[in-house]
Amino acid sequence: MMKFFTSRIFPFQNSALIFLLVPVIFSGCKSTQKQPGGSSAKHISVQEDFMYQYSIIDALMAGVFDGDLNMSQLKKKGNFGIGTFNKVDGELLMDQGRVYKISYDGSVKEVPDSDSTSAAFVKFFKADTIIHLKGNLTYEAVQEQLAKILNPNGIYALRIAGNFTTMTTRAARPAKPPYTSLPDHLKVNQAVFNLTNTKGICDGFLLPPYLARTNVPGFHLHYLADDRKAGGHIFSFTTSSVTVEVDIAKGFTIENNTNNEFRNVNLKPDRGAELRKIE
Amino acid sequence: MMKFFTSRIFPFQNSALIFLLVPVIFSGCKSTQKQPGGSSAKHISVQEDFMYQYSIIDALMAGVFDGDLNMSQLKKKGNFGIGTFNKVDGELLMDQGRVYKISYDGSVKEVPDSDSTSAAFVKFFKADTIIHLKGNLTYEAVQEQLAKILNPNGIYALRIAGNFTTMTTRAARPAKPPYTSLPDHLKVNQAVFNLTNTKGICDGFLLPPYLARTNVPGFHLHYLADDRKAGGHIFSFTTSSVTVEVDIAKGFTIENNTNNEFRNVNLKPDRGAELRKIE
Numbered sequence: 097m098m099k100f101f102t103s104r105i106f107p108f109q110n111s112a113l114i115f116l117l118v119p120v121i122f123s124g125c126k127s128t129q130k131q132p133g134g135s136s137a138k139h140i141s142v143q144e145d146f147m148y149q150y151s152i153i154d155a156l157m158a159g160v161f162d163g164d165l166n167m168s169q170l171k172k173k174g175n176f177g178i179g180t181f182n183k184v185d186g187e188l189l190m191d192q193g194r195v196y197k198i199s200y201d202g203s204v205k206e207v208p209d210s211d212s213t214s215a216a217f218v219k220f221f222k223a224d225t226i227i228h229l230k231g232n233l234t235y236e237a238v239q240e241q242l243a244k245i246l247n248p249n250g251i252y253a254l255r256i257a258g259n260f261t262t263m264t265t266r267a268a269r270p271a272k273p274p275y276t277s278l279p280d281h282l283k284v285n286q287a288v289f290n291l292t293n294t295k296g297i298c299d300g301f302l303l304p305p306y307l308a309r310t311n312v313p314g315f316h317l318h319y320l321a322d323d324r325k326a327g328g329h330i331f332s333f334t335t336s337s338v339t340v341e342v343d344i345a346k347g348f349t350i351e352n353n354t355n356n357e358f359r360n361v362n363l364k365p366d367r368g369a370e371l372r373k374i375e
Numbered sequence: 376m377m378k379f380f381t382s383r384i385f386p387f388q389n390s391a392l393i394f395l396l397v398p399v400i401f402s403g404c405k406s407t408q409k410q411p412g413g414s415s416a417k418h419i420s421v422q423e424d425f426m427y428q429y430s431i432i433d434a435l436m437a438g439v440f441d442g443d444l445n446m447s448q449l450k451k452k453g454n455f456g457i458g459t460f461n462k463v464d465g466e467l468l469m470d471q472g473r474v475y476k477i478s479y480d481g482s483v484k485e486v487p488d489s490d491s492t493s494a495a496f497v498k499f500f501k502a503d504t505i506i507h508l509k510g511n512l513t514y515e516a517v518q519e520q521l522a523k524i525l526n527p528n529g530i531y532a533l534r535i536a537g538n539f540t541t542m543t544t545r546a547a548r549p550a551k552p553p554y555t556s557l558p559d560h561l562k563v564n565q566a567v568f569n570l571t572n573t574k575g576i577c578d579g580f581l582l583p584p585y586l587a588r589t590n591v592p593g594f595h596l597h598y599l600a601d602d603r604k605a606g607g608h609i610f611s612f613t614t615s616s617v618t619v620e621v622d623i624a625k626g627f628t629i630e631n632n633t634n635n636e637f638r639n640v641n642l643k644p645d646r647g648a649e650l651r652k653i654e
Contacts, residue, residue: 146628152585155528247638249434251631305643306431309585346633349425351626352530359526364584 147251147301147345148173149217151353152310156180156215157367159275160357165216167195168209173351174218176253176343178300178318182212184281185270187329189299189318190218191255196320198327200269200287204320214353217301217311219253223341230337235330238338239315242302249304251345254317256298258338263291265319265328279370289328296321298330308368310350312375426530426580426624427452428496430632431589435459435494436646438554439636444495446474447488452630453497455532455622457579457597461491463560464549466608468578468597469497470534475599477606479548479566483599493632496580496590498532502620509616514609517617518594521581528583530624533596535577537617542570544598544607558649568607575600577609587647589629591654 150165150173162182171193179188186199197207229241238256246252269285300317307313320327352358429444429452441461450472458467465478476486508520517535525531548564579596586592599606631637 146630154585249631249638249640249642306433306588309587310589347628347630349626349628351425352528354625359528361528363528 163214176221177218179216183270184268225342227340252302253343255341261334263333264331267328424625442493455500456497458495462549463547504621506619531581532622534620540613542612543610546607
């Protein structure tokens with residue numbers, strides 16, 4: 097039996113499962129402070145409410161597994177996000193300015209600033225809204241509820257905290273050149289973790305359909321257990337309660353990979369159908 | 376008979392038609408100056424070598440003809456580019472920081488900063504390379520030559536100057552609400568101009584396939600005669616000589632339209648086939 101509460105704050109079509117929805121002043125996840133005039137200490141004034149990504153998903157899909165952006169540079173673009181590392185060596189999760197790698201062996205480590213990424217999606221996270229969901233919830237149910245509340249054409253960073261009865265994730269094994277496509281690599285180089293009774297955060301994005309080819313349309317979240325002993329790219333979970341911090345982005349910046357593999361890869365095919373199979 | 380010259384600077388597969396190709400220090404089209412430390416007077420340090428666009432082409436295609444960004448705001452994002460105005464009232468061309476409207480009646484006017492756009496694509500233009508092409512050239516031939524030289528996965532701003540024997544352009548008539556789709560509007564609200572022996576500039580972009588849905592993949596250029604008496608969205612031209620300034624962008628920023636029409640439009644369909652019909 098699901099509990100549900102209606103909200104008097106926003107006129108939602110379907111308020112089932114919505115426990116509390118309030119705009120908040122949330123400063124805990126923001127590492128940079130605005131200065132008068134909209135500038136900032138890090139000269140990111142133009143960018144600070146935009147999502148940023150290095151390279152594009154279709155290049156990663158096609159086997160461009162190495163990039164030129166290291167973690168020190170990535171941290172200038174955001175303090176929150178997801179991605180992978182060079183050679184697709186594990187899953188990347190950035191939270192509160194720290195970057196973690198969830199490896200193929202299941203271990204979690206904070207990575208040095210010298211590590212590089214072939215694809216990463218980040219933002220300076222500042223929640224605009226917090227949504228509490230309760231009930232017998234699956235990942236799909238959480239997605240459905242959020243999709244009813246949020247605008248289908250918007251760009252959202254999501255930080256979902258909770259106790260998860262079950263949590264199924266994956267992490268990729270690092271590839272060796274010459275690289276295959278990502279789907280071919282994952283067929284035999286993906287560890288799946290079935291976690292139970294784990295507490296942690298799901299970080300990631302909800303993106304609109306027009307960002308197909310450049311990123312993953314819909315929901316894309318990675319998990320990090322609070323004890324830093326498990327995580328990965330999320331396939332599914334079950335929970336009785338989650339708190340969803342929602343950060344609405346004003347837009348989106350793509351920075352191109354500059355290496356020869358990116359320059360030479362064929363980006364004409366639409367890889368959307370392949371992408372849905374591995375998500 | 377085409378003249379052709381080979382270049383000793385870059386190893387191109389096909390050097391026919393390439394008269395001269397040199398990396399240049401080009402400062403004439405740059406309105407902001409870098410300060411020590413990579414910052415700038417306008418706090419655009421992060422963005423200055425990125426292309427910027429307001430809204431997306433698929434929203435314009437679907438009939439989102441009004442936006443919230445005025446020319447004063449647009450000029451902070453670039454000094455060069457193309458687009459349209461609210462109500463699709465004519466064609467927008469920005470060059471050296473000035474914004475011109477080519478109207479349905481064929482007239483050209485510099486617009487006030489209070490005018491707004493529903494879709495615009497701009498950059499702070501700084502040529503990285505200049506290419507001279509000579510011969511009996513059509514628009515298609517120029518595109519073919521540039522496509523051989525430039526990387527298919529790159530993002531390029533192009534500024535093409537020349538004397539054009541013929542130049543065919545269009546400008547849209549402003550729409551009245553309730554709006555139809557852009558293809559439906561243009562069917563009966565598009566003026567076509569057949570210019571002859573005109574001298575001017577073609578400003579616009581060459582974009583990679585992964586920016587389908589958000590922008591126009593391939594070439595998209597608008598024309599402005601040097602005498603400011605003609606212009607428009609380019610369909611075709613013929614010329615015996617053009618100078619192509621090429622500005623390679625490091626990436627791409629999309630800022631979402633924030634009005635209700637954008638929030639409510641259906642952006643799920645891929646409108647690529649419709650778009651090619653009106654380009």
